[in-house]
Amino acid sequence: MQIRRRWFLAAGVAVLTMACESPQPSEPAGAEFDALTASRGWGPGGADGDLPNRPEARIIRGIDLAPVPLDVTGKNPALVGLGSYLVQIHACSGCHTEPNFASGGNPFLGQPEQTNIEGYMAGGRPFGPFLSRNLTPTADGLPAGRTLAEFMLVMRTGVDLAGAKPLLQVMPWPYTSHMTDRELRAIYEYLRAIPCRVRSGESPDRCLD
Amino acid sequence: MRTKHRSSRLTVTLSIVGASVALVVAAILPRGSVGQAPGSDPNQSLVARGFEVAPVPLDLNGKNPALVGLGSYLVNTLHCSDCHTQPQFAPGGNPFLGQPERINAENYLAGGRPFGPFTSRNITPRGNGLPAGYTRDEFIHVMRTGEDLKNRHPQLSPLLQVMPWPWYKDLSDRELRAIYEYLSAIPSAQRAQ
Numbered sequence: 001m002q003i004r005r006r007w008f009l010a011a012g013v014a015v016l017t018m019a020c021e022s023p024q025p026s027e028p029a030g031a032e033f034d035a036l037t038a039s040r041g042w043g044p045g046g047a048d049g050d051l052p053n054r055p056e057a058r059i060i061r062g063i064d065l066a067p068v069p070l071d072v073t074g075k076n077p078a079l080v081g082l083g084s085y086l087v088q089i090h091a092c093s094g095c096h097t098e099p100n101f102a103s104g105g106n107p108f109l110g111q112p113e114q115t116n117i118e119g120y121m122a123g124g125r126p127f128g129p130f131l132s133r134n135l136t137p138t139a140d141g142l143p144a145g146r147t148l149a150e151f152m153l154v155m156r157t158g159v160d161l162a163g164a165k166p167l168l169q170v171m172p173w174p175y176t177s178h179m180t181d182r183e184l185r186a187i188y189e190y191l192r193a194i195p196c197r198v199r200s201g202e203s204p205d206r207c208l209d
Numbered sequence: 210m211r212t213k214h215r216s217s218r219l220t221v222t223l224s225i226v227g228a229s230v231a232l233v234v235a236a237i238l239p240r241g242s243v244g245q246a247p248g249s250d251p252n253q254s255l256v257a258r259g260f261e262v263a264p265v266p267l268d269l270n271g272k273n274p275a276l277v278g279l280g281s282y283l284v285n286t287l288h289c290s291d292c293h294t295q296p297q298f299a300p301g302g303n304p305f306l307g308q309p310e311r312i313n314a315e316n317y318l319a320g321g322r323p324f325g326p327f328t329s330r331n332i333t334p335r336g337n338g339l340p341a342g343y344t345r346d347e348f349i350h351v352m353r354t355g356e357d358l359k360n361r362h363p364q365l366s367p368l369l370q371v372m373p374w375p376w377y378k379d380l381s382d383r384e385l386r387a388i389y390e391y392l393s394a395i396p397s398a399q400r401a402q
Contacts, residue, residue: 089377
């Protein structure tokens with residue numbers, strides 16, 4: 001029963017994604033999302049075993065993997081799930097979360113992994129003269145304060161909309177530039193859904209309405 | 210308990226109804242009228258895009274082309290060559306300098322980038338055809354656990370210390386197999402001297 005329900009939900013989400021997805025997804029689809037998150041006890045690897053070779057497996061796995069609570073109000077939950085999966089497998093938090101792991105939760109030291117939730121995607125990792133950016137949503141709900149169009153432009157061209165240099169010099173945009181529109185939109189949708197974070201040195205107003 | 214059971218049945222029913230309605234809508238609407246970007250079909254486009262972005266000739270002999278294409282998409286968007294190709298770009302082809310991108314095809318994925326005491330590995334096929342000399346099971350094991358099967362720095366750690374395996378471990382089996390299939394299809398390469 002559990003597995004059948006999961007399949008039905010997966011099929012529903014996938015079909016809804018294909019049928020309803022629009023460049024500016026706005027339809028609130030909280031019910032499907034609630035049902036999916038209610039199933040978070042599936043455990044790691046479940047998607048591999050039970051949903052092989054199906055695009056919706058990435059969506060469901062993504063919802064399973066998200067280390068922070070997600071606000072899906074007014075967002076497309078299938079895109080949020082896919083975005084979560086992509087942000088994880090692209091190791092975005094490897095550079096954009098500093099430090100990567102909570103104290104005692106560093107897998108490179110053989111410890112059981114625990115993501116640094118407090119600093120998740122808030123940037124602040126130094127690379128010589130460069131510093132990874134805070135990608136969490138600002139008070140207006142825009143990830144890193146960027147619109148979808150701006151985000152797509154940065155991911156495709158590396159243009160630094162905020163800095164003195166014309167091009168981002170550490171962000172691997174020459175590689176993200178090859179990603180499909182759908183995947184980039186999904187990453188944006190996920191970054192809209194994660195909690196705002198203020199890094200040390202940033203204005204606490206960042207997250208205030 | 211009973212309410213919970215009923216609500217889950219309701220969820221199933223709603224899902225079936227929703228999926229059926231959406232299927233009908235999707236079937237009625239002409240392709241492309243539902244706001245999908247070109248090439249956004251989740252399965253096919255990744256494979257096709259993978260073949261478009263592969264910077265080296267691929268040997269598909271005896272390999273699964275769909276897996277090779279998906280693997281190419283993953284390897285070339287997950288920026289594997291950011292660390293495993295040294296230098297990343299051919300002379301005059303560095304996009305970070307505003308130049309039109311040209312990957313360093315000659316040393317593609319042959320490793321050699323230093324990270325303190327560590328050096329990125331050559332993950333191209335060896336004489337026996339195995340990427341980095343690993344069988345598929347060994348490759349998937351390394352990607353999931355970070356265990357350094359070559360034990361190159363036992364004095365520092367038995368685990369890979371730079372490779373972002375804590376993230377890549379969450380790739381699906383199929384995606385890891387696809388990456389392996391692609392790495393089996395690229396040319397064997399040497400590091401730049």
